[in-house]
Every structure is written in structure tokens, then in C-alpha cells.
Amino acid sequence: MLKTLQRIVQEVNSARSLDETLSIIVRRVRRAMKTDVCSVYLLDSNSQSYVLMATLGLKKESVKQVSLKTDQGLVGYVGMREEPVNLDDATQHPNYVYLAETGEERFHSFLGVPIIHQRRVLGVIVVQHKEKRRFDEGEEAFLVTVSAQLAGQIAHSLATGATSQADAHINGIRGSCFKGVAGTSGIAVGTAVVILPLANLDTVPDRATDDIEGEITQFRAALAAVRNDIHEVNRRLAQRLSEEERALFEAYQRMLDDSALGQEVINKIQEGNWAQGALTEVITRHARFFELSEDDYLKERATDIRDLGRRVLAYLQQTEQAEVEYPNQTILISEEITPAMLGEIPKDQLAGLVSVQGSSNSHVAILARAMGIPAVMGTVDLPVAVLDGQQLIVDAYQGVVFNAPSDELLIQYGQLMQAEEKLQKGLEHIAGLPSETLDGHKMPLLVNTGLAQDITHSLNHGAEGVGLYRTEVPFMISERFPSEGEQQAVYREQLEAFFPQPVTMRTLDIGGDKALPYFPINEANPFLGWRGIRITLDHPEVFLVQVRAMLRASEGLDNLQIMLPMITSLTEVTEATALIERAYHELCQEGLSIKRPAIGVMIEVPGAIYQVTQIARYVDFLSVGSNDLTQYLLAVDRNNPRVAGLYSSFHPAVLNALYSIAQSVKHTDCRLSLCGELAGDARGAILLMAMGYDSLSMNAVNLPRVKSAIRSLHRRDAVQLLDLVLNLESSEQVLEQIGITMEELGLRQLLQPSLSL
16 A cells, blocks of 8 residues: 555656646545545635535536535535544435435445645545445555645645636635745735746756767856856845855855866766756756755755756756846745845845745845845745736735735735834834833843844944854855954954944854755754754864954954853863863963953753753853744744744743743853844843843844833833743733733834734
């Protein structure tokens, strides 16, 4: 049965339409189970009925003509129960409904299994037999397995609208909401522009050539044309991105060099393959290598390589690129949005991004954040093929996309956007005011940075320093480990920009969801693997160079703080601090006049919660990394659309863990901060202040809203709210209580803009 199931899944995966998908299912299942009938009914949400969409064994003319209400017949009964129904004589069941137009009076045995995708019943798959017999456990288990395996593919076929126009009422595409992952925050309303791949690498055959020099000449010409295109894109983005962010396009250029992919393709041509086949072979091999990686960052590089390959192939095929018209408020959509696509759109016309593939760690998501463009990634069920020219709402706060929204929904989101714009303008005046409560409790607000452009945003919003500088960003955009001097220059820029305020630099934190192209880490479970401090302690030569660069950069400023990521034991703390002390004393002996920096540790692994008191004795400060800590506590990858809805920083377990940390640090001399999304949410900031956190670090865009909340209440109000929520049982209850309290305090406008979906 397993081989049969695998063959069915393979065939279904290659189907190009919903009709073809369902036809394969009924044909293959009937043959495998040796039944007289196999049928698939799909739920039409508009009419609240199950429509017969495919069958083998019932009358063909009844397909798409016969339907049953959700509370009608055995099919409706299966859907309501959400479990298999197995009967030896269906006609005797009280829910049986005779449908003359199907010709089913000849059949007695009935086995119906619900088709469920992400807790939603999509339909019912039914097998029937003439003789009166109950299907055995093996047969029932097989059909349940088929349904579970194929539910996702059926959901995707429904969502993509890959069926005839007559079936449009089944799809319910118009007005639909498609879920993904927030790449950056914000809301956009605009017109969809779908960008399809320039050329199809999957359809290029290998072909022998006698004219090797001619093929090489043609390939080099195509390569030069693509280099020129990328250079032009880089030029267009020059005013929108910093030099650091634009370095990505230099990396694109390097991939095309004769010493990189370009030379590999030429080698394949010299072996006798024509230019198109050689290019496809090289690009596919590299892309598959990255796609097989468990690391999110490396997976994203497959997108970059395929994009380059398609661009070169388009020139080899002399594909004429159709002129794309970009309307005002363009919502760019593609299976895989690439950084190069962004530069092709006039900057004043791009309102939002939606990508079927990708995550919040992709290059596009990083660039979207830098450019302030709302982006939703990983919308795996998005009907890309039918969206061009349609009106969309991109809600990047909640990671959802609405297609052809109703007038009512447009009005609601329009009001949200107006309120958000009005609030942001109204908060501009508090940038220079202190972050303190009405009763004088100070709560310093710091920023998380990593890109050069973050500096301006942070200073404009009144940041009191940097709570987290992600030093891995310069490493990521380089083709090798940056030298001590190169690192020193980057770090100096940060330290000078925020002087005399403190700048907390996290030592290299790669692994997990971040990897370096020249230092790949291929592990079965990267989030629990070789990452953070584990890597740098194993490579002290890398760690010492980075620490020396930080210390050199701080000379004459003395506003540096060093933070160690992914700490799980005291041994790691003592080993890392010993190396920092060694670098410090070496530089002092070399004649540098530098102050010993404060050293801190990130608390982001659940095990560290129970060692907080001991760790605090060895360091000057602790900073809770709430994003990773929440993922580890709840075992939820927030970049996975299937489970992202389970991720909540307001989960009672998370809040109680954060409170426990604060209580443990309370009687030590160690300062306590928190960096993460929770700090940048006014609701979370209020609770953290009540818990006893000394400072909060967040993305600059959230700082005014959080400061306004803190300046609008007494600390005792926050403490009372904390007392109420710590004993609640769910995230929903916590958020409801916070909303009620903020309403009572007159702070409703400071809640993150959202609609109840």
C-alpha cells in the first residue's frame, strides 16, 4: 500500500488543475482499493453544501451538478463528525439520502473520510461497493492516509484557482484571506502586479554542440547583459538603501564572475553541452544543494541562484521581456520575490510585497524592512496565477493577504491606516522627551540595529542607545570572514553615531536561522545545533578577531558593551569572558587607551532561566532574547506558516518565564533588559516594566508608540495589570485583559492596528 500511496502522491503533485488532481485521486484510489465507486465531494462555503466534483462509478453527468447541504446525507454526516464513517449497508443509516441522478441505488457498502487541511474541512472522499460488507481496518486506514496526504495539495489547488471558470463558485477566491508570515510590519492597499519567472530552467534539455566557441561567446554575452541589468538595478536603489544593504547586488555580480558560476558553465560547455543546458545543469546543482539545507538562510540563497539563472537563460533564449506597467500603489507578487525585482519598480509606486516562498529571514524581507515596505512571506496557498490586476490588502502586522476585499473591509483597513498615520505624526513630538511614567519611573528604550540605515531611524525616534547590534550582518554580506580592520570600521560607525549612549554589540550569532555563505552549517536540527556562542568558542580565532575589532572601535568613546548569545552554561560564560579579558589586556599592552566594556549574556534558552542567579554573578547585565526564548518554550517555528499561529509572546508560559527571570535577578547587582518583538509592543512593554526589567530594546519604528504608553500611565497601573494576567490560562485571555485595561487608561490608540480575522 505504501508504494501505491507514493505513486498517487507523485501523480497528484504533477497535476496542473483541480480537476486533474481529483481525477487522479478517484481513479487511483478505486483501483488500489478494488471498489466499485470512488468519489470526491468538496465544500462550497458560499452555499454551505458539498458538491460532487469527481467520481468513477457514479453517473458522470452528475459531476458538479449534485450537492448535499452540510447537514444532509452521509457526506454531510462525515463532515460534521470530522471522522470516518464505515457502513456495511448505507441505505439503512438514518442520515442516508438517495440521489437518483447519481445512480447510487446499486451500492450498499460506504466508507467516507473527511478531507481536512489546517483544521478546516475541505470535503469528503467516499468509496462504495455493491455488496453489503464493512470495509476492513486496513482499507479504512489507507483511505484516511490518502486523505491526510493529499489534503494540502487539494487546498493548494482550490486556492490557486487551477480549475475551469465554471467552478469559480467552489474556489471562493474573491474576498479570500491567505495566511503567510509577516516579513515586516505595516498595511498596504493596492493593485497586484504578478511577476513570473523570465525563463523556465526546468524545461531546458541537454544538447550536444559542435560549436563550443560559439556557445561560449553566446553565454558570455548573456552574462554581460545580466551584469549590466543588475548594475542598473543597484543604481536605481542607490537612494533607497545604504552601501551595506546594496552590497547584496555586488554578491550577485560576484556569482556571475568567471571564477564562480560563470566558469563552471563554461567548463560544461567545453565538455560538449550547449550553453542553455550547461547553465541549467550548474544552476540546478547549486540550487538543490541550498534547498536541501535545513538552514533558512541557505535555503533563501537557492532563490537568488535560480533568479540569476533565469535571467541569463532569458538572454540565451532571446526572450523579449514584456514591458510591465506598475500602477500607483503596486503590490508586487511572485512565487519567489528577489532583491533584483525591487529595483525594477519606481520607488514611489511600490506599496507592498507578497511572496509565496521565503521567510522573515530572506534577503527580500530584510530589504523590505530597510525600505519600510509592508511584506508578507510564505503565502503557500496564494493563487498567484489569477491575481494580476486585482485589488489586495496586505496586512503585514498579522501576515495575511486579502484578495478582492469587500467595501466594508476596505473601509476598515483604510481607517486603520489613517489612524496609524495620524498616531505616528502625533508621536513625533515625544522623540526628545524622557521615557518615564507619570509617577517618575524611568524606563530607558533602546533599539535593535544591524543595518547602517537603522542609525538614522533610531536617532530620529529618540533612542537612548543600542540594546542589540547584530554583528552578523556584515559577515552575511561578505564573501569571507571580514578582517579585524573591516569590522572595526563598521563597529566604529555605530559607536560614534550613538555616543555617548551605550551600544550593546552581540558577538557573532550564526547557525539556526542564520548562516554564512562561506561557512555553511548543514545540520538536521540547526536550532538545537551548532550555533551562537558554541561556534565562536570552537573558533577562538574568529571570536578574538571580532572582540579586538570591537575594543579598537571603542577607543576614545568607551560606550561599548559586549553581549554573548545562546548561553546554556556557566562554563560558556567563563570561557568567553576569559577570551574577552585576554583581548582587552593584549590591546592595552599594545598601547591602546580603552575602557573595559561591560559584558552581558543573552537569556534565550529555557535551561538558562534556571541558572539566572548564578550567571548574574559573572556578568554585568542580562538581556532576554524574547523571540528565540518564546520559540523554544512553545516549540514553534514562527517562520513556518503551518504553526506560526501558535507563536505568541503573550502565552502564559512565556509571561511567567519572563517574570521568573526578573524575580531571580531582583536581588543581584546585574542589570536586566529584554530585546525582541514583545518589547516593541506597547502591551508587552507595560507588562515588562511591571515585572522589573530595567530597559527594553526594540525596532526603531515601534519606539514612539511604546514611549507614549509608558509616559501615559503610573507604574502602579502596570503592576495591577500584571497581577491580573499572570494567572490567566491563554494568550487570548491575556490580550483581552490588556485591551480592557488600556481602554480604561485611555491608551486604546496605542494598540497594534488589527482587525479580528
